[in-house]
């Protein structure tokens with residue numbers, strides 16, 4: 001089992017989640033974060049920290065595609081462990097449906 005970052009993180013990327021992860025298994029893209037499923041120890045502490053409610057356990061039904069995406073992108077994106085100020089537009093995108101087409105596969109800065 002692992003936790004998975006899902007659609008509502010796209011263009012929100014609040015980064016509160018990275019501060020609490022005990023094993024630093026978040027990886028950063030331009031407008032989205034992912035969890036490395038082989039590094040996550042399933043502690044669950046990141047789930048309630050996300051203001052966008054974007055982090056889910058992979059035991060939840062229908063997350064297979066998101067799990068695959070987290071796995072693939074965590075191999076090529078840089079590690080992020082420190083929270084940083086989010087984009088001013090983040091609150092406008094929080095809760096917007098259909099954000100998948102806005103997902104950038106470009107890597108973020110990491111830290």
Ligand code: SF4
Nearest residue numbers: 021040041043044046
């Ligand atoms: Fe990190 Fe725990 Fe969240 Fe997994 S569940 S990503 S180990 S904080």
Ligand code: F3S
Nearest residue numbers: 009014015016017050
């Ligand atoms: Fe994304 Fe939520 Fe973390 S919006 S960056 S999963 S705090």
